[in-house]
Each structure stands twice: as structure tokens, then as C-alpha cells.
Amino acid sequence: MSEYLPGLEGVPATKSNISHIDGERGVLAYRGYPIESLAEHSTFEETSLLLLDGRLPTARELAEFDEQLRGNRRVKYNIREMMKSLPPTGHPMEMLQTAVASLGMFYPGPEGLTGRDIREDLDYVHSMTVKILARMATLVAMWEHIRNGYDPVPPRTDLTYAENFLYMLSGKEPEAFYADIMDTCLVLHAEHTINASTFAALVAGSTLAAPNGVIAAAIGTLSGPLHGGANQRVVEMLEDIGSPDNARPWVEKQLAAKAKIWGMGHREYKVKDPRAVILEKLVEKLAAYKGGQVSPLFETALAVEEICRERLAHKGVYPNVDFYSGVLYAEMGIPADQFTSIFAISRCAGWLAHWREQLADNRIFRPTQVYTGEGIRDYVPLRDRG
Amino acid sequence: MSEYLPGLEGVPATKSNISHIDGERGVLAYRGYPIESLAEHSTFEETSLLLLDGRLPTARELAEFDEQLRGNRRVKYNIREMMKSLPPTGHPMEMLQTAVASLGMFYPGPEGLTGRDIREDLDYVHSMTVKILARMATLVAMWEHIRNGYDPVPPRTDLTYAENFLYMLSGKEPEAFYADIMDTCLVLHAEHTINASTFAALVAGSTLAAPNGVIAAAIGTLSGPLHGGANQRVVEMLEDIGSPDNARPWVEKQLAAKAKIWGMGHREYKVKDPRAVILEKLVEKLAAYKGGQVSPLFETALAVEEICRERLAHKGVYPNVDFYSGVLYAEMGIPADQFTSIFAISRCAGWLAHWREQLADNRIFRPTQVYTGEGIRDYVPLRDRG
Numbered sequence: 001m002s003e004y005l006p007g008l009e010g011v012p013a014t015k016s017n018i019s020h021i022d023g024e025r026g027v028l029a030y031r032g033y034p035i036e037s038l039a040e041h042s043t044f045e046e047t048s049l050l051l052l053d054g055r056l057p058t059a060r061e062l063a064e065f066d067e068q069l070r071g072n073r074r075v076k077y078n079i080r081e082m083m084k085s086l087p088p089t090g091h092p093m094e095m096l097q098t099a100v101a102s103l104g105m106f107y108p109g110p111e112g113l114t115g116r117d118i119r120e121d122l123d124y125v126h127s128m129t130v131k132i133l134a135r136m137a138t139l140v141a142m143w144e145h146i147r148n149g150y151d152p153v154p155p156r157t158d159l160t161y162a163e164n165f166l167y168m169l170s171g172k173e174p175e176a177f178y179a180d181i182m183d184t185c186l187v188l189h190a191e192h193t194i195n196a197s198t199f200a201a202l203v204a205g206s207t208l209a210a211p212n213g214v215i216a217a218a219i220g221t222l223s224g225p226l227h228g229g230a231n232q233r234v235v236e237m238l239e240d241i242g243s244p245d246n247a248r249p250w251v252e253k254q255l256a257a258k259a260k261i262w263g264m265g266h267r268e269y270k271v272k273d274p275r276a277v278i279l280e281k282l283v284e285k286l287a288a289y290k291g292g293q294v295s296p297l298f299e300t301a302l303a304v305e306e307i308c309r310e311r312l313a314h315k316g317v318y319p320n321v322d323f324y325s326g327v328l329y330a331e332m333g334i335p336a337d338q339f340t341s342i343f344a345i346s347r348c349a350g351w352l353a354h355w356r357e358q359l360a361d362n363r364i365f366r367p368t369q370v371y372t373g374e375g376i377r378d379y380v381p382l383r384d385r386g
Numbered sequence: 387m388s389e390y391l392p393g394l395e396g397v398p399a400t401k402s403n404i405s406h407i408d409g410e411r412g413v414l415a416y417r418g419y420p421i422e423s424l425a426e427h428s429t430f431e432e433t434s435l436l437l438l439d440g441r442l443p444t445a446r447e448l449a450e451f452d453e454q455l456r457g458n459r460r461v462k463y464n465i466r467e468m469m470k471s472l473p474p475t476g477h478p479m480e481m482l483q484t485a486v487a488s489l490g491m492f493y494p495g496p497e498g499l500t501g502r503d504i505r506e507d508l509d510y511v512h513s514m515t516v517k518i519l520a521r522m523a524t525l526v527a528m529w530e531h532i533r534n535g536y537d538p539v540p541p542r543t544d545l546t547y548a549e550n551f552l553y554m555l556s557g558k559e560p561e562a563f564y565a566d567i568m569d570t571c572l573v574l575h576a577e578h579t580i581n582a583s584t585f586a587a588l589v590a591g592s593t594l595a596a597p598n599g600v601i602a603a604a605i606g607t608l609s610g611p612l613h614g615g616a617n618q619r620v621v622e623m624l625e626d627i628g629s630p631d632n633a634r635p636w637v638e639k640q641l642a643a644k645a646k647i648w649g650m651g652h653r654e655y656k657v658k659d660p661r662a663v664i665l666e667k668l669v670e671k672l673a674a675y676k677g678g679q680v681s682p683l684f685e686t687a688l689a690v691e692e693i694c695r696e697r698l699a700h701k702g703v704y705p706n707v708d709f710y711s712g713v714l715y716a717e718m719g720i721p722a723d724q725f726t727s728i729f730a731i732s733r734c735a736g737w738l739a740h741w742r743e744q745l746a747d748n749r750i751f752r753p754t755q756v757y758t759g760e761g762i763r764d765y766v767p768l769r770d771r772g
Contacts, residue, residue: 002388004398007592007749011397012390017759032760041765054759058771078471085468090491097487097599101606105476105484117611194755196593200603203586206393207610213483217586217603220487224593225503226750267752363393364612366653369580373403373440374418379427385444 004370014202015361017054018353019191026271030191031055039278044161044186045069048133048349051191052356065130072134073155073164076106080142080152088147092140092341093223095147097216099139100132104212107131118208119359128211129352136348137161140341141168162186165345169334177289178332181282185325188275189343191350193268197222198347198354203365205355218351219344228347231339234263234326238300239336247303255311263323264308265316272318279324280305286331294331301327390756400588401747403440404739405577412657416577417441425664430547430572431455434519434735437577438742451516458520459541459550462492466528466538474533478526478727479609481533483602485525486518490598493517504594505745514597515738522734523547526727527554548572551731555720563675564718567668571711574661575729577736579654583608584733584740589751591741604737605730614733617725620649620712624686633689641697649709650694651702658704665710666691672717680717687713 005011019030028035031050038047049057049065057065082102086095109124118124142152153171155164162183166174174182194202200221204214222228241250254261266273283301287294305319312318329339391397405416414421417436424433435443435451443451468488472481495510504511528538539557541550548569552560560568580588586607590600608614627636640647652659669687673680691705698704715725 002391002397004401005388006747007751008394008397008399008753009749011388011394011753012756013394013753015390015756015758017757020757020759027762029762032763033765034762037765041767046768056766056768056771059768062768078473082468082471085464085471086488087464087491087494089494090488091494094487094490094596094599097602098484098491101480101483101487101602102472102476104480105473108473108475108477194753196589196751199751199753200586200589203582203589204603204607204610207582207607207613207615209606209610209613209615210480213480213606213609216483216487217590217606220595220599220603221590221593223599224590224595227593227595229593229595361392363395365393365582365585367394367397367399367580367585370398370401371403371406372401373406376413376415376420377418379419379423380442381427382432382442382445382448385442 013194013199013365014354014358016194016354016357018051018350018357019193021193021268023269024271026269026274026277028192028274035188035274036278038187039184042187044183044190044346044349047187047190051349051353052129068130069134069161070157070164072131073138073157075135075138075142079103079106079139080146083139083142083146088149090147091223092143092147092338093219093229093344095143096136096139096341096344097219097223099143100136100212100219101216102212103132103135104210107212109210118210119362125211125356125359129356132211132215133348133352136345137165138168140338140345141165143341144169144335144338166332181286181328181332184278184282185328185342186346188278188321189325189346191347191353194354196224196227198351201351201355202358205358206362206364208359208362211352211355214355215348215351218347222344222347223340228340228343230262231322231326231329231343232336234323235297235330235336235339237262238297238304238327238330241300241304243296244299244303247300248307251304251307251311261304261308263320263326264312265318266320269318269320270316273320275321276319276324279321279328280319283324283327286328290331298327298331399580399585399751400740400744402580402740402743404437404736404743405579407579407654409655410657412655412660412663414578414660421574421660422664424573425570428573430569430576430732430735433573433576437735437739438515454516455520455547456543456550458517459524459543461521461524461528465489465492465525466532469525469528469532474535476533477609478529478533478724479605479614479730481529482522482525482727482730483605483609485529486522486598486605487602488598489518489521490596493598495596504596505748511597511742511745515742518597518601519734519738522731523551524554526724526731527551529727530555530721530724552718567672567714567718570664570668571714571728572732574664574707575711575732577733577739580740582610582613584737587737587741588744591744592748592750594745594748597738597741600741601734601737604733608730608733609726614726614729616648617708617712617715617729618722620709621683621716621722621725623648624683624690624713624716627686627690629682630685630689633686634693637690637693637697647690647694649706649712650698651704652706655704655706656702659706661707662705662710665707665714666705669710669713672714676717684713684717 201218204217583604587604590603
């Protein structure tokens with residue numbers, strides 16, 4: 001038996017073609033394309049297809065995929081009814097896990113959950129890929145209305161993925177500036193090698209479970225505060241700090257207490273996370289766009305960033321992707337408890353790509369354990385116990 | 387980087403006190419107690435508490451836990467409404483993943499999904515443990531009625547876990563003989579070291595996700611045909627074979643084609659799975675109890691078992707736990723597509739025990755990968771692509 005490494009740190013769990021991180025140099029590439037060029041030139045639709053298929057699509061392939069995504073934005077009426085029966089106080093990530101888990105019941109494929117080996121039904125695999133990816137944004141946006149007592153805003157097919165998502169969220173066609181920011185955020189969060197939620201998708205997928213069950217497993221995993229839940233925590237932290245003036249004493253106090261500052265540092269990167277570099281520029285652009293009319297939260301974020309840079313950068317600790325994305329989404333008027341849902345919409349592309357890669361060369365995950373418990377012992381009848 | 391082992395076979399993923407398998411000797415023990423003695427002397431309630439707490443409870447502890455389970459059988463009205471909005475053709479495991487994922491919205495704990503470290507809120511951890519374990523049986527039984535267009539049968543608090551489950555399923559108080567079989571089946575399936583679904587629970591739990599999200603991840607993982615879905619397949623296979631007379635030619639054909647015979651063999655055991663030994667005796671007892679008035683499916687199962695023993699036992703391949711449990715449940719009148727749900731009810735005890743063990747010494751799962759993809763390459767604008 002090999003050595004036990006907690007969290008399987010450094011243990012290869014799969015072979016993968018999908019993405020690659022060079023933490024020493026601050027490189028993240030999807031299918032070989034650096035994240036910087038994808039953020040600048042690509043779209044979420046194209047990046048998703050790149051992740052799924054392994055290469056940049058032709059114009060025709062992209063148009064076809066985009067058409068499929070647009071045609072799959074609507075959900076069945078009963079999904080809405082189901083969501084209406086959920087408590088409005090429930091967390092959006094719990095709603096999302098619930099709703100995605102149910103998608104297989106609404107779209108069961110030709111032979112239902114059982115009766116076929118999904119590896120032999122590539123039409124089903126592709127069709128569910130599109131169905132889930134397209135509907136993630138719809139479910140998240142629907143919930144924003146339903147939990148507030150309103151009817152959801154039906155999707156439009158004449159808008160891009162990012163535009164339509166913002167449209168469904170607010171009921172208004174978004175300014176191009178904001179739609180571009182959202183599109184870039186979706187590109188940046190779409191994939192990040194074998195993180196916990198992607199790993200959960202591999203484990204679930206390795207039993208040949210249906211993709212809705214697989215993605216729901218990943219959503220549940222992403223919901224934890226040590227993973228996707230962090231971007232919501234960043235904004236809650238900034239609200240706690242309250243104003244730019246409080247930033248320095250607050251950061252100093254946390255550092256002195258060796259307490260956590262949400263949104264700082266990343267296990268994989270020794271230098272600044274390349275996604276954070278891009279997001280930082282978007283934050284600056286957004287501030288310029290608003291001509292200084294930014295919220296106290298935004299100003300607090302800039303102050304925290306500056307102080308953390310001064311105090312932590314020499315240790316290789318920089319603001320990470322959660323820090324900036326939380327700030328951006330908040331400034332776009334999105335409620336903090338929806339940030340992780342947006343992360344999920346985006347990462348769904350990566351989950352689906354890894355799920356398909358797992359199916360192509362599958363072996364069920366069944367690791368072993370270091371048993372540290374009792375040896376064999378005799379059962380003691382209830383009456384003879386202490 | 388250590389060696390890549392597909393499916394992490396032989397790679398220790400955790401330290402655990404909970405259960406132990408000796409595949410050479412055919413031993414499975416929960417907390418040191420061999421499965422044979424638990425099957426004979428214990429109950430699902432006691433076994434669950436043993437798995438959770440690490441020791442056999444005192445009479446008082448057991449009574450208190452049992453009381454909590456009984457008091458948590460009912461679900462909120464809106465959970466029923468939610469289930470009514472799901473398509474009746476949907477698979478019970480998809481319903482179960484959906485419904486369990488939603489439980490956190492209905493029972494959010496004192497501070498909701500975020501805002502606290504669940505490791506510091508042991509009351510919440512215990513309360514959710516009871517809430518989920520108690521309600522698993524309710525949800526499964528409710529679905530059986532709802533999908534058939536009937537109102538669900540409310541749980542009773544004067545029955546044991548197994549009795550109440552069978553009561554809710556059928557609307558009739560079960561004969562003690564069948565309740566005992568169900569109780570034994572629940573004990574036998576409750577825990578089995580780091581299988582795929584338990585592993586998914588560890589991965590999801592390691593992000594400090596809420597327990598409903600963790601258990602829903604495990605349910606999605608269990609639903610796959612290579613894992614929990616196998617017991618349903620056994621019965622579908624037996625229905626395919628059709629009669630005892632067809633058993634021999636069918637088995638010979640499968641062996642000649644090197645095709646899969648569902649319910650045969652287990653990766654962990656070189657000798658017969660100790661759970662299968664116990665279940666085999668239950669099958670015999672059930673046949674005797676019915677005085678030979680068994681279904682053709684049951685007789686077909688006995689014929690397949692005999693032929694497989696003759697042809698496969700010398701290779702160390704024996705009927706496994708899925709083979710016998712499927713036959714038993716079918717003979718008890720339970721629909722085949724609910725078998726995996728019963729597995730989930732039972733295994734939920736093990737998932738919760740592993741989740742709590744993970745929280746007590748947590749490190750987020752983030753394994754690495756063998757990257758086999760493209761090196762860094764330049765983005766090609768859409769107009770310049772082939």
C-alpha cells in the first residue's frame with residue numbers, strides 16, 4: 001500500500017487532457033490555450049466546447065453548439081412548480097443541487113436511468129451535456145425570482161449565454177459592458193484541473209451514474225465554504241469590515257490572530273493566480289466605467305487588496321479569484337448568496353468535460369483506507385452493557 | 387508524484403475507524419464487530435449508532451437515539467408537494483437525490499448554509515444526522531405512492547425502523563418475518579469501507595458542505611449501475627432469463643461470450659462475501675416460510691446460483707450481496723427500481739459516520755492528475771480555423 005497523503009495531495013487520481021496549471025509560473029491553460037487568451041478572445045460558449053471536445057471549434061461547429069444551448073434554455077413547467085415548493089429561505093446552491101438532480105427525471109433519455117451502458121449512447125451523453133449546461137443559468141435565474149415571490153423571466157434565444165443569464169436575473173437586457181464582464185468570469189471559472197468538485201464528478205461518474213446525478217454531486221461539493229462557497233464569504237467579510245478606513249486595522253487584527261482572510265491565497269499557485277490578474281483589471285475597468293460611483297463595499301475591497309498586497313505578497317499570498325469575482329458580482333447587483341451558483345454555472349463546463357473523459361477510460365473509484373479502528377471483538381448483549 | 391493507479395485502487399484515501407474488510411478470510415466488521423454477529427443480534431437502529439459513535443450504545447443511549455429517529459420520520463408538507471411535481475416515470479434514486487438535496491432548505495440549521503463552520507456546531511451535525519437517516523425511509527416510501535398517484539402513508543412512531551419502512555411502503559403492518567429480513571438487510575448494507583459512494587461523501591464533506599449536499603452526492607454516486615444500481619440489474623437479468631430451465635443455457639452463453647453476469651463476484655473478496663452467506667440463508671428461510679410457493683423469479687435465481695457455483699466458485703467468483711438482496715426484495719413484493727433506494731437508506735448510516743469522521747480530521751480533497759494534453763499553444767481566431 002502506498003503512503004497515506006491527507007486530501008490525496010500530490011496523488012494522481014486521473015489522466016487528463018483538459019487543463020493544466022503551472023503554479024510556479026502562474027499559468028492556467030485549457031486544452032493548451034492560456035487563460036489570458038481565452039479571456040480576451042473567446043466566449044463561454046466557445047470555451048465550453050473547447051473543454052468538451054479538446055479543440056477550438058470551426059465556425060460551423062460553434063454555431064451548431066450555440067444553437068443547441070439556446071434551444072435548451074427553457075425548463076419544463078413542473079420544474080418551476082417544484083422550485084416553488086422549496087422554502088424561499090433556502091440557499092441557492094441547495095436549490096441548484098436539488099433542481100439539477102431532478103433533471104434526469106424530466107429528461108430521462110431513451111431508456112431511463114438503467115437498462116443501458118451510457119458509454120455506448122454518445123447521443124445521450126451529448127444531449128444531456130447540452131441540456132444541463134444550458135439549463136444551469138436558467139435554474140439559477142429562476143430561483144432569484146421565485147424566492148422573492150415573482151414569476152421567473154423566461155429565457156431569450158437571441159442573446160448570448162452571458163447576456164441571457166443577466167437578462168433572466170434582472171428582467172432587463174444587460175449593458176454590453178456587464179455582459180462582457182460576466183462572459184469573462186464564466187470563461188475564467190470554467191475549469192481548474194482536479195479540484196474537489198471536479199473530483200466528486202469523476203467519482204460519481206465512475207459508477208456510470210446519469211450526468212444529472214454526477215453534476216448534482218459536484219454542486220454539493222462546490223457548495224462548501226472551503227471550495228466554491230468562498231466568494232460569498234469574501235463579500236460577507238467586506239460587509240463586516242464596513243468601510244475602507246476599517247480595512248487596515250481589520251487586516252492587521254486577522255494577521256495577528258493568524259485568522260483567515262477570505263479570498264487570499266491558493267494552494268496551487270506560488271505566484272499570483274493568472275485568473276486573479278485578469279479579474280483585477282476588470283475590477284479597475286468597472287471602477288472607471290462607473291466614474292468613481294462605486295459602492296463602499298467596492299472601495300473596501302480595494303483597500304483590503306492594497307493592504308494585503310503590502311503585507312502578504314512577499315509570502316506568495318495574493319488575492320485569489322474568489323476575492324475579485326465576489327467584488328465584481330456584488331457591484332453588478334447580484335446577491336452574495338448567488339455567487340457560488342454563478343461559479344457552478346461556469347464550472348459545469350469543466351465538470352461535464354471531465355465526466356466525459358472519465359467515461360472514455362473508466363474504472364470505478366475505490367481507494368483503500370488506513371484502518372485505525374478496533375480489532376475483531378465479541379458482540380455484547382444490550383443487558384450486559386455498562 | 388506517486389504512481390498513477392486507475393480508480394485509486396490500493397491507494398489509501400483516508401484513515402478510518404469505522405469498518406474493516408479481510409477479503410482473504412471473508413471478514414467484514416463494523417467497529418470491530420463481525421457482520422455475522424450484528425446480523426444476528428443487532429438492529430439497524432443500534433448498528434447505525436454503533437457506526438456513528440464507535441461503540442455499542444447503552445440501553446439508555448439506544449432508546450434516546452431510537453426516539454429521535456422515530457420523532458423525525460415525518461417530512462414537511464412542502465416536501466410532499468415537491469415530490470408531486472416530479473415526473474412519476476422518474477427513477478427513485480433520482481427522486482431520492484433530489485429530495486435529500488432539498489432537506490437543507492427545509493431544515494437549514496441555526497445559521498443556514500453559510501456563516502458558520504459546521505465542525506464547531508456538533509448539535510447541528512447530530513441533528514442533521516438524525517433528520518436525514520430517519521427521513522430516508524420516509525422519502526423512499528412516499529415516492530412509491532406518489533408516483534402511482536396515491537397519497538403517501540404517514541409514518542408510525544410505534545414501529546421499528548424496518549417495520550415502519552415496510553408499513554409506509556405497503557400501508558399494511560408487515561409480518562414480523564419480513565420485518566426481520568428487512569432489518570437484517572439494512573444492517574448488512576449499512577457500511578463497507580471506502581466504496582465509491584462513501585468516497586464521494588468524503589470528497590463532498592471535505593469542503594465543509596452541508597450534510598444534505600454530502601449525502602445527495604453519495605446517492606448520485608450509488609445510483610450508477612457499477613455500484614448500487616447492480617441489485618436492480620440482477621432482477622432484470624432474472625426476468626430476462628425467465629425460468630429455471632433457461633438458467634443453464636443462459637449462464638453458459640454469458641460465460642462463453644465473457645459477458646457480465648450481474649450479482650456475481652466482488653473486487654474486495656477472494657472468498658465468498660460474508661454478507662452473501664447470511665443473505666443466502668435468508669433466501670432459504672424465505673423459501674421455507676413460503677412453503678415452496680415462490681415466484682418463478684425466485685426459482686430462476688436459485689437455478690442461476692447453483693449453476694454459477696458449479697462453474698465459477700473455483701475461480702473465487704460467488705454470488706454477491708446484490709444477487710441475494712435483489713431476490714429477497716423482489717420476493718417481498720418491492721419493485722425492482724426501488725432496490726437501490728433501500729441500499730441507500732441503509733448505507734446512509736455509513737455515509738454519515740464517514741462524513742463525521744472526515745470532519746473530525748479534515749483536509750479538502752484535491753488530488754493531482756497526470757496531464758496528457760497539449761502544451762501551450764496560440765489561440766486561433768475563428769475566421770482562421772479550418
